[in-house]
Amino acid sequence: MRRLIVLPTSRAGWGLLIAFVALVIAGTWPVIGLVNRATLVMGLPLMVVWSYLVIFACVAVMLIGNHIVERDDHE
Amino acid sequence: MNSPWPLLITLTYVAIAMVIGLRARGARANRADMNSLEEWGVAGRSMGPITLYLLIAAGSVSAYTFMGAPGWAYSKGVAVFYVAIYLAYLALVAWYFGPKVWAFGEKFGHVTQASAIADRYQSPALGALAALVMAIGSVAYAVLQTIGSAYILFVMSGGLIPIWLGVVLVLGCIAVYLYASGQRAIGRTNAFQGVLMLIVAWAVGLWAVHSATGGLSFAGVFERIQADHSEFLTLPGAGWDMSFSFWTTSIIVSMFSFMPPVWTQWMSASSARTIRRSATWLPTYYIVILPMVVVGFIGIFSLPELARADTVVLEYAMQHLPVVLVGLLGAGTLAASMSSSEPFIHSVSLSLSKDVLQPVLKLSDGVTGKLARLLILPIMFLVVAPLAIAEPGSLVMILLVGLGFASQVLPAFIGMFFWPRASRLGVMAGIVVGFLITVAFTTLWPHPLGVHAGFWGLMLNLPVFVAVSLITPATRAEVVERFFRIAAPRGFTRLG
Numbered sequence: 151m152r153r154l155i156v157l158p159t160s161r162a163g164w165g166l167l168i169a170f171v172a173l174v175i176a177g178t179w180p181v182i183g184l185v186n187r188a189t190l191v192m193g194l195p196l197m198v199v200w201s202y203l204v205i206f207a208c209v210a211v212m213l214i215g216n217h218i219v220e221r222d223d224h225e
Numbered sequence: 226m227n228s229p230w231p232l233l234i235t236l237t238y239v240a241i242a243m244v245i246g247l248r249a250r251g252a253r254a255n256r257a258d259m260n261s262l263e264e265w266g267v268a269g270r271s272m273g274p275i276t277l278y279l280l281i282a283a284g285s286v287s288a289y290t291f292m293g294a295p296g297w298a299y300s301k302g303v304a305v306f307y308v309a310i311y312l313a314y315l316a317l318v319a320w321y322f323g324p325k326v327w328a329f330g331e332k333f334g335h336v337t338q339a340s341a342i343a344d345r346y347q348s349p350a351l352g353a354l355a356a357l358v359m360a361i362g363s364v365a366y367a368v369l370q371t372i373g374s375a376y377i378l379f380v381m382s383g384g385l386i387p388i389w390l391g392v393v394l395v396l397g398c399i400a401v402y403l404y405a406s407g408q409r410a411i412g413r414t415n416a417f418q419g420v421l422m423l424i425v426a427w428a429v430g431l432w433a434v435h436s437a438t439g440g441l442s443f444a445g446v447f448e449r450i451q452a453d454h455s456e457f458l459t460l461p462g463a464g465w466d467m468s469f470s471f472w473t474t475s476i477i478v479s480m481f482s483f484m485p486p487v488w489t490q491w492m493s494a495s496s497a498r499t500i501r502r503s504a505t506w507l508p509t510y511y512i513v514i515l516p517m518v519v520v521g522f523i524g525i526f527s528l529p530e531l532a533r534a535d536t537v538v539l540e541y542a543m544q545h546l547p548v549v550l551v552g553l554l555g556a557g558t559l560a561a562s563m564s565s566s567e568p569f570i571h572s573v574s575l576s577l578s579k580d581v582l583q584p585v586l587k588l589s590d591g592v593t594g595k596l597a598r599l600l601i602l603p604i605m606f607l608v609v610a611p612l613a614i615a616e617p618g619s620l621v622m623i624l625l626v627g628l629g630f631a632s633q634v635l636p637a638f639i640g641m642f643f644w645p646r647a648s649r650l651g652v653m654a655g656i657v658v659g660f661l662i663t664v665a666f667t668t669l670w671p672h673p674l675g676v677h678a679g680f681w682g683l684m685l686n687l688p689v690f691v692a693v694s695l696i697t698p699a700t701r702a703e704v705v706e707r708f709f710r711i712a713a714p715r716g717f718t719r720l721g
Contacts, residue, residue, distance in 0.1 A: 173317065177314070186459045187458075190444065198515070209509060
């Protein structure tokens with residue numbers, strides 16, 4: 151039991167884990183440093199546009215996750 | 226402000242919220258049902274995806290969105306968007322953990338976070354400790370929201386409703402429907418408040434943009450900020466205090482703060498699938514933050530001499546917006562603060578009854594259910610109300626320490642979802658070390674090297690938790706197996 155740990159058991163599960171980690175990296179340093187510029191995109195600051203891109207990417211990843219979970223039929 | 230409309234609109238909102246809250250118990254539910262922890266505490270695990278979406282969304286959007294966030298935009302700039310990002314990450318957390326927490330509750334009868342901890346580690350003492358310390362942060366949060374509510378009534382009434390009366394009025398209103406309908410009242414009122422906030426935020430934001438620039442595009446506002454105050458468009462912000470490290474560690478600490486009301490909200494869902502569906506769309510709600518923050522940016526050039534940054538939206542609205550919109554802003558802000566304070570009051574009462582008083586006084590479930598309902602009254606009127614009226618200067622500090630602690634409970638959840646070897650003593654040791662570091666780095670030496678105090682706490686907490694767990698006895702195998710049949714239905718991976 152000492153060395154047991156919960157990790158994904160399928161390729162799709164690993165894909166989801168990697169996507170979740172990528173989302174967290176996208177909203178934090180160092181990635182956030184790359185968009186830290188005083189420029190406007192579609193009339194909004196780049197930081198604001200990037201923040202909402204990350205936010206809506208979360209929705210997209212969870213939608214894919216729902217598809218995987220319901221296809222594999224595990225809660 | 227001489228018009229009676231803002232106050233009338235705000236009070237109409239309060240009346241509607243009360244009616245919705247009182248009717249939430251439904252025709253079928255009788256008094257006996259509401260005295261059960263399952264019914265009053267987690268709404269009989271009955272909430273559908275839309276109610277749950279609005280319940281969690283409105284609960285997480287506090288008065289901060291209508292006052293604090295525009296204030297941050299006004300004083301610091303885009304740094305405020307760390308809040309929108311961590312709220313979206315909380316949806317990821319809800320998507321993964323929510324269905325498992327729901328299954329624990331449904332199979333093992335948990336109605337609180339602390340009862341799940343007590344069960345996993347077979348330690349009522351650890352459950353009581355988690356309940357008590359989580360209560361500190363929760364009460365401080367409810368007090369701050371109540372102060373916000375009373376302030377709104379004070380402003381909307383032109384000073385006619387003093388702060389003490391506003392506190393009593395708001396808490397009295399919440400007490401009536403919370404006692405009558407419990408978690409069902411929170412679900413229904415939050416659904417109403419969630420929709421109201423979204424409409425008000427965009428109506429006020431667009432009107433403010435039109436009055437400031439003559440158009441409806443946010444571009445006019447930001448082009449002016451870019452030309453004259455470009456430091457507001459990047460980190461570390463105009464206040465020079467939001468470094469990359471503070472942005473990053475604040476997001477991570479907030480993401481791993483499993484607050485008890487959120488846990489209760491997950492357990493109120495009708496199924497595990499309901500939570501996943503609600504969590505999936507939850508980030509879309511956070512477009513509510515954008516228009517309010519834009520008003521904060523407008524304030525940078527319209528109200529340059531403002532004494533209190535968090536009044537920027539109210540000040541701008543009272544100077545430039547029609548009275549009806551000012552009234553709606555009052556109602557929206559009040560909705561934000563009430564929808565955030567009531568889950569915390571409910572969860573403190575539920576957890577103190579179930580996880581502290583029941584094991585200590587050896588009460589039956591029936592008596593504990595009645596006690597949980599009654600306990601909201603002393604919590605509201607003997608703790609929250611006096612603190613809200615007195616507005617102690619250390620309140621924000623209590624809140625920060627309380628929320629810092631919330632993230633230090635992380636080892637308890639690692640042992641529940643990922644690592645079966647986690648022991649009771651390992652969790653306790655990790656929490657104590659993490660809490661002490663968080664307190665020290667919040668009060669004595671605030672956020673060393675620009676890293677959030679809670680993050681420093683976790684960096685020591687987690688190694689201590691692992692080390693102590695490995696040298697102390699694990700929880701009984703049958704209990705661990707019971708939990709991990711849900712947490713890891715497809716088995717484990719062996720390390721090394």
